[in-house]
Amino acid sequence: MVSEGHQVASHTWSHQDLSVITDAQRYDQMVKNEMAIRNIIGKYPTYMRPPYSSCNDACQTVMKNLGYVVSYFDLDTDDYNQLSNIQVAKDNFKRILDQTAGGPQSGDRLAIAHDIHEATALSLTGYMLEYLKSKGYRGVTMGECMGEPEANWYRTSGESGASTPNPGSGGSGGSDSGGSSVSTDGSCGVSGGKTCAGSSFGNCCSQYGWCGSSSDHCGTACNSSFGTCSGGGGSTPSKPVSADGTCGSQGGATCAGSTFGNCCSQYGWCGSASDHCGSGCDPSSGTC
Structure with a gap:
């Protein structure tokens, strides 16, 4: 999808109403999704739409602290309620688009539909694209609609101001990776030719070519040519490495070497943004 020009954004990990859960749960919903998306496309989004638009x-x-642009919509096809008669959703799209002030010359719309439904994916989507084109509109990504360059649609942990450990800092079963450059996008080994040693993602290169510090990265089939193995390298920390993004007083773990970023924010969450590594950062539970 990404290589074809589509934009990937976040809709949370498990579709919770972000207005009724706690801050810790909000962070959990977003950070878990960041991890999943990054493991697939090597980066994570800056755009999100809250479930139920709530x-x-x-x-x-919380979204501001995490660096997200919160997006909504103004053209609701109501497709998920019309699965037995998708024509209703098509009519909704046509009616609202036809009412757009300014028309294709100066008007715009943000439409919503749910491609998890077969009728939407196979019937409604094609109809929407064909109809808007017939009326003189052009379908664009959310980022294009907002006038943002593609470089601003995504982030990687390596883009932040987080301090980076020294490459080749030692550790069991590891190596200095023969001078390979340190990964800035989470990829490693033959897939990217980069080492995880000293990266903000974790020091171990998994068999699938991704940096991290969990047992899945550092254990069986870990690639010692592009990082450390059997524990992630470096001296054994006095605190366990965070496995869920919590740190410090909230989780008792350190962010150093975690897959979330090396800095522990004042709110007890690992990351590598200025909100994590700047004011209030906990130096006893990571780097600042």
Whole structure:
């Protein structure tokens, strides 16, 4: 999808209402999804749409802290309620698009549909694209609609101001990776030719070519030519490495060497953004 020009954004990990859960749960919903998306496409998005289009002030604050652009929509096809008669969703799309002020010359719409439904994927989507084109509109990504360059649609942990450990810092079963450059996008080994040693993703290169510090990365089939293995390298920390993104007083773990980023924020979450590594960062539970 990404290589074809589509934009991937976040819709949370398990579709919780972000206005009614706690801040810790909001972070959990977003960070878990970041991990999943990054493991697939090597980066994670800056755009998100909240489930049920529900994001109160507390939710907005968390999204801002995590660096997200919160998006909504103004053209609802209502497709998920029309699966037995998808023509209703098509009629909704046509009716609302035809009412757009300014028309194709100066008007725009943000449409919503759910491609998890077969009728939407195989019937509604094609109809929407054909109809908007017939009316003189052009279908674009969310980022294009907002006037953002593609470089701003995604982030990698390596883009932040987080301090980076020294490559080749030692550790059991590891190597200095023969001078390979340190991974800045989470890829390693033959897939990217980069080492995980000293990266912000973790020091171990998994059999699938991704950096991390979990047993899946550092254990069986870990690639010692592009990082450390059997524990992730370096001296054994006094705290366990965070496996769920929590740290410090919230989880008792360190972010150093975690897959979330090396900095522990004042709120007890691992990451590598300025909100994690700057003011309030906990140096006893990671780097700052």
